[in-house]
Amino acid sequence: MKWLLIGIIVASTTAGEVLQAAGMRRHGEIRDFRxxxxxxxxxxxxxxxxxxxxxxxxxxxxxxxxxxxxxxELSFAVPVTAITYVLETVLAKYILxxxxxxxxxxxxxxxxxxxxxxxx
Amino acid sequence: MSHEQARLRLKTWIFAGVVVFSNVFGNFxxxxxxxxALARPIEYITVLFHPWATLGVLLLIVxxxxxxxxxxxxxxxxxxxxxxxxxxxxxxxxxxxxxEQITMKRWTGxxxxxxxxxxxxxxxxxxxxxxxxxxxxxxx
Numbered sequence: 001m002k003w004l005l006i007g008i009i010v011a012s013t014t015a016g017e018v019l020q021a022a023g024m025r026r027h028g029e030i031r032d033f034r035x036x037x038x039x040x041x042x043x044x045x046x047x048x049x050x051x052x053x054x055x056x057x058x059x060x061x062x063x064x065x066x067x068x069x070x071x072x073e074l075s076f077a078v079p080v081t082a083i084t085y086v087l088e089t090v091l092a093k094y095i096l097x098x099x100x101x102x103x104x105x106x107x108x109x110x111x112x113x114x115x116x117x118x119x120x
Numbered sequence: 121m122s123h124e125q126a127r128l129r130l131k132t133w134i135f136a137g138v139v140v141f142s143n144v145f146g147n148f149x150x151x152x153x154x155x156x157a158l159a160r161p162i163e164y165i166t167v168l169f170h171p172w173a174t175l176g177v178l179l180l181i182v183x184x185x186x187x188x189x190x191x192x193x194x195x196x197x198x199x200x201x202x203x204x205x206x207x208x209x210x211x212x213x214x215x216x217x218x219x220e221q222i223t224m225k226r227w228t229g230x231x232x233x234x235x236x237x238x239x240x241x242x243x244x245x246x247x248x249x250x251x252x253x254x255x256x257x258x259x260x
Contacts, residue, residue: 017196017200018196020187020188020191021191021195021196021199024188024189024191024192025191025192027192028192029192029193030189030192030193045188051188058184062180063164066154066158066164066167067158067164069151069154070154070156070157070158078207085200085201085204088196088197088200089196089197089200092195092196092197092200093197096195096196096197098195098196098197098248099248100197101243101244103239103240103243103244104197104198104201104239104240104243104244106236106239107201107235107236107237107238107239107240107243108197108200108201108236108240109236110232110233110235110236110239111200111201111204111232111233111236111237113229113232114204114207114228114229114230114231114232114233114234114235114236115204115207115229115233116229117225117226117228117229117232118207118208118211118226118229118230118233119207119229120225
């Protein structure tokens with residue numbers, strides 16, 4: 001049960017965050033932060049297919065995480081979810097076509113080791 | 121171009137700060153409002169209306185919106201490591217607010233996270249190769 005929930009969390013978080021990034025990139029940089037402009041951006045974003053799919057995936061991830069917290073310690077739950085960093089950085093390079101230079105790979109690797117040490 | 125880079129960098133720092141703080145405190149209040157066990161499926165919904173949990177959920181909505189805004193210009197492979205500084209904040213808040221011990225192992229982990237964040241934020245621009253959508257109006 002524990003590992004099933006972790007599998008669901010890792011898969012839905014990774015899918016959700018990559019879709020979120022893809023959707024926001026399609027939208028383009030948000031530059032205007034006046035209330036009216038934010039409202040207009042929201043009405044555009046709720047019709048963005050990537051953003052809708054991202055929100056659905058993140059909702060699955062959220063409730064699976066609530067479920068995991070009731071059967072596992074936080075110190076177990078957090079380091080395992082650090083695996084999403086690896087998956088998302090790889091997907092950022094190959095799906096989002098970002099230029100992941102060696103500094104970013106090195107930084108992401110340090111962060112993953114650090115998260116594991118802090119939480120274990 | 122350097123003015124443009126400075127503008128993006130400042131905006132990135134501001135929103136990364138909002139993302140980190142809303143995530144850390146959102147999760148903190150959510151955890152505080154959670155009962156020890158969720159027995160029935162309906163409790164997954166009703167628990168969200170416990171006052172502390174509601175505050176947590178509101179902060180997580182702020183987190184979602186600010187993260188989406190940040191991703192509208194910054195790369196995912198930049199945002200991920202940089203916002204992970206939240207793990208450090210959780211450990212430090214545990215020490216300051218709850219008087220938890222920070223062991224040698226945890227200090228090492230904190231050091232690695234800070235080094236990773238410094239490498240990524242200092243060593244690359246937030247945005248690499250974003251194709252600008254042709255329809256976006258108010259471009260420079």
